[in-house]
Amino acid sequence: MFKDLYSQEAKVLEENFVSLEIPAASDKIINFASGVPDPRTIPVKDIEAVTIEVFKRYGYNSLQYAPSTGFASLIDEISRFVYRTRGLKTNSDNTIVVSGSQQGLDLISRIFIDPGDIVVVEEPSYVLALNVFRLRRVRFVAIPVDDKGMKVEMLEDAIKRYGREGKRIKLVYTMPIAQNPTGTTMCEERRKYLLELAERYNFVIVEDDAYGLLTFEEEAPKPIASIDKSGSVVYLSSFSKILAPGLRMGYIIVGDDETAKKMHIMKQFMDLGTSTLSQLIVETALKKGVVDKAIEYAKSLYRLKRDIMIELIDEELSDGVSRTSPKGGFYTWLKLNRDVDTEKILELSRKRGVIFTPGKRFCINEDKCLDAMRLSYSNPSENDIRIGIHILADVLREVL
């Protein structure tokens, strides 16, 4: 009925924009498809106690409007938390509380991107970030990821190539630590190199650190923002993967005052502010050590699940696929040794109760990722991981 009334943005929205599959909890399906946390990592009892405390302490104010960019006391807690855990020094004026990092991505792209701007993404990359950028009608430059993260030297080549045509790259979106969808972590050398390029060629690095606190090594790598002295990095993170995604709590940290002010204003237009109750819950959970405890548990559980999945892939699938070696996060990325579209494999495995996400959904150059798939070990139980990989191995044997 409204077809001829749609905005340019709405016209871009097609069914294939919805690429995130989250089955209902009642579905009897083994879900390797979505980056949904293991239910055991959500500290329900602790959050219940915190919520009761919040209501007692703040009364109706816990359900009143909150400052649109976040409570100052919450921002202080977040500042202490990111300094302690990520080595990131912040200035409270430059921290913007957002309703999940997904809103952060939308907000950041509204601040920086016009239609036709050149945006660099990793290939493969986080599909819902790609969709946010698609909505802004950007021109993508996709830089491949290997086992040391984005191939930054290829980025420099691209910058020079576009430079010769009088064009510039405006924004680089990266997930340096435990990347979605490959699970790889960018080596320190490349992290420094990327920052140098941003300083030299004046583009913004959007650093999405959704999984930075869920790494499995002794010493977690620090974000690029922690070594950024020039204010080239816009840092983005979230409580979704370390506490509870339903709280919809994330934050942006930006080095530059003027940009922060614009973000504060934009945030107001977007939703008048992140849920007051969620803000007070997260603030209290941070103060009481609930978040630290949840992270420790989540890390050990995801490490175990990663080990189970990787070991089984090596046992059951090694003839047919190669895989990444995730050092954190939720995902591993498989590439088949033969030219088969993994959408077809998904059709078959779905019939047998196992879903995953086909590689092409994460790629700008879809043809390069047809034979790939992302497997998430975050949500299924350890036993379901065993059953699911076994089924997947059967399906692959039939097809290959």
Ligand SMILES: Cc1ncc(COP(=O)(O)O)c(C=O)c1O
């Ligand atoms: C890399 C990355 N960024 C951002 C998000 C969005 O998370 P949220 O909006 O829940 O913080 C996700 C969720 O899967 C993600 O994987």
